[in-house]
Amino acid sequence: MDFITNPKIDEYLRSLVNIDDPVLLKMEELGHRLNFPIVDRLVGNFLYLITKIKNPKLIVELGSGFGYSAYWFAKALRDGKVVLNDYKEENIEKAKKFFKEGNLTEKAVFEVGDAVENAKKYKNIDILFLDHEKSRYLEAVKELETNLSENALIIADNVLWHGKVIEENPNNKTKKILEFNEYMFKSGKFFSSIVPLRDGILLALKI
Numbered sequence: 050m051d052f053i054t055n056p057k058i059d060e061y062l063r064s065l066v067n068i069d070d071p072v073l074l075k076m077e078e079l080g081h082r083l084n085f086p087i088v089d090r091l092v093g094n095f096l097y098l099i100t101k102i103k104n105p106k107l108i109v110e111l112g113s114g115f116g117y118s119a120y121w122f123a124k125a126l127r128d129g130k131v132v133l134n135d136y137k138e139e140n141i142e143k144a145k146k147f148f149k150e151g152n153l154t155e156k157a158v159f160e161v162g163d164a165v166e167n168a169k170k171y172k173n174i175d176i177l178f179l180d181h182e183k184s185r186y187l188e189a190v191k192e193l194e195t196n197l198s199e200n201a202l203i204i205a206d207n208v209l210w211h212g213k214v215i216e217e218n219p220n221n222k223t224k225k226i227l228e229f230n231e232y233m234f235k236s237g238k239f240f241s242s243i244v245p246l247r248d249g250i251l252l253a254l255k256i
């Protein structure tokens with residue numbers, strides 16, 4: 050199962066979102082050319098909206114690739130910062146170039162290395178965005194819970210995992226996502242919702 054929503058609905062939703070930023074368009078083109086899994090523009094649009102509503106001071110992103118999702122966050126920030134994390138230096142170097150081109154460098158901090166380890170040094174995280182190894186989402190949340198600010202948001206991409214979450218015999222990776230979703234809904238630490246946009250976006254409020 051590849052599409053969570055009816056492909057025609059998906060097409061309709063995409064037709065509503067216009068992008069006029071040439072840097073974002075260039076990043077989408079690069080993602081397409083390299084077959085690199087950046088978030089869909091509908092998800093980028095969603096991240097932008099949440100950031101506008103929340104007005105965070107600090108966003109920490111785990112798994113930034115060449116910066117497409119972080120660029121959406123940065124565009125929506127008023128005076129905060131987004132921390133990009135990726136263990137591939139070449140990705141972060143590309144991200145730096147795109148941010149420079151979009152005049153957003155001063156809104157970003159660039160980190161290379163293991164995203165969870167790097168993130169530990171940040172306190173009072175207002176938005177934690179998970180888009181690194183799916184099997185490590187739960188571990189990341191447990192490790193970083195105490196680094197979150199009051200009323201922090203956690204956003205996680207791919208939580209419906211191409212629909213595999215409803216398979217009768219889920220594989221190990223899918224089981225890890227199921228465990229993560231269970232924790233986010235049932236630990237009593239978060240109030241969560243999954244928006245079935247693209248591959249499923251989890252939005253959780255720390256309580």
Ligand SMILES: C[S@@+](CC[C@H](N)C(=O)[O-])C[C@H]1O[C@@H](n2cnc3c(N)ncnc32)[C@H](O)[C@@H]1O
Nearest residue numbers: 087088112113114117118135136163164181182
């Ligand atoms: C799905 S891509 C991220 C796409 C990006 N969020 C976007 O939408 O533009 C996942 C990225 O996470 C990175 N990654 C995976 N596990 C990581 C880890 N433990 N620490 C740092 N980076 C990691 C990979 O190198 C890859 O670039």
